[in-house]
Amino acid sequence: MNTYETTFGNNSAAEALPEERAGFIRKTYLHLAVAILAFVALEAFLFVSGAAYTIMSTLRLGGSMSWLIVLGAFMGVSYLANSWANSNTSKPMQYLGLALYIVAEAIIFVPMMFMAASFGGGDVIVKAGIVTLGLFLGITSVVFLTRTDFSFLGPIIAIGGFVALGFIVASILFGFSLGSLFAFVMVAFAGTAILYETSNVLHRYHPTQHVAASLTLFAAIALLFWYILSIFSSRD
Numbered sequence: 001m002n003t004y005e006t007t008f009g010n011n012s013a014a015e016a017l018p019e020e021r022a023g024f025i026r027k028t029y030l031h032l033a034v035a036i037l038a039f040v041a042l043e044a045f046l047f048v049s050g051a052a053y054t055i056m057s058t059l060r061l062g063g064s065m066s067w068l069i070v071l072g073a074f075m076g077v078s079y080l081a082n083s084w085a086n087s088n089t090s091k092p093m094q095y096l097g098l099a100l101y102i103v104a105e106a107i108i109f110v111p112m113m114f115m116a117a118s119f120g121g122g123d124v125i126v127k128a129g130i131v132t133l134g135l136f137l138g139i140t141s142v143v144f145l146t147r148t149d150f151s152f153l154g155p156i157i158a159i160g161g162f163v164a165l166g167f168i169v170a171s172i173l174f175g176f177s178l179g180s181l182f183a184f185v186m187v188a189f190a191g192t193a194i195l196y197e198t199s200n201v202l203h204r205y206h207p208t209q210h211v212a213a214s215l216t217l218f219a220a221i222a223l224l225f226w227y228i229l230s231i232f233s234s235r236d
Contacts, residue, residue, distance in 0.1 A: 024209075031210055035215070071168070086212045102218070109226070
């Protein structure tokens, strides 16, 4: 769901003074928490206002091709949001990029929320959210405790992302289900992405790039939540 590409500054947070580095990490995870809360609030608004039902009706009218259009649009918006979030000249542009990405995620999650609600109601969504949060905290703890640089995972994630995208597009075009096995593989992929992005927070980002850092972490968490929710909603 994300390209996992970031434009870094000349000096990373790892090279900054301890106070500056601590401030960067604190701001990054504060913005991440706000992004998650904003996503939850926006998702709830889409359903309460009835906009979610309009989105679902539009997708059903377009059939499988509508999903290809949505996927393509989401990728384009993700690229634009990341570019804005990594702006070196405009702080408002950085926040606009983060906000744009949150809106895009909330919209693309609508069908998945419908499926989860039809299978087990709100309990399934809450359980999937708790598991996602637990896995995220566990992976984050590994990075912060070991201080290991996991940047070597970048090429693996890039290749894995293209392979996963190929399977997703093929499933839409030819109408076959990817199944629960694919969802479990993607959970592992999302966990690896969180490991990589959390490592980048410590070793790669410039101390002023807390907005961009929070966006990439949010994107990885959203991907993890998507496939955990898919597993919880499966009737297999």
